[in-house]
Amino acid sequence: MKEKLTSADSVSCVPRQSWMTELPPGLKSFGFGPRTVRRGADDKLGVGSIWTDTPADRERKAKVRRRPPLSMDSEVTVLSGRDKRLAEQVTSYNESKRPESLLDMHQKKRKSKASEEKSKPQERRPFDREQDLKVNRFDEAQKKKPLYLYLLIFLIQHEYCESNIFL
Secondary structure, eight states: HHHHHHSSSOOOOOOHHHHHHOOOOGGGTTTSSSSOOOOOOOOSSSGGGGOOOOOOHHHHHHHHHHHHHHHHHHHHHHHHHHHHHHHHHHHHHHHSSEEEEEEEHHHHHHHHHHHHHSSSOOOOOOOOOOHTTOTOOOHHHHHHHHHHHHHHHHHHTTGGGGSSSSS
């Protein structure tokens, strides 16, 4: 007992295993999803083997997952060759039959404008009150226009337009 009390300085920490500190993959974002009613039984929500797997079981399952099936490999190469041929046919058709897309035209136009602006020498423009302080300027007609529109909508909704007040 005395040794236990005197060896309080040398407390050894045993690290916890990962299954004690980490949630299983299905519950990583538990409680953060949208609150809805499930529309059917979901088999994935049951207790999985992740809680009971030993490290040897995990390694064995990982090896099984890593090994690709032999028959699928040949099908993938055949499909990829066919896909390449189809992609080439589509690109040749698009080049011959379809015009350039609007996005491509716009991007080319912007690139050419940017290159023109780079080639121009940069010069300081003097301060111009009319051009530089043009932000959010309203004249009286622009200020009154929304008020007239709201008044018109109000009158239409309350059927005051039957008399010819606007004519």
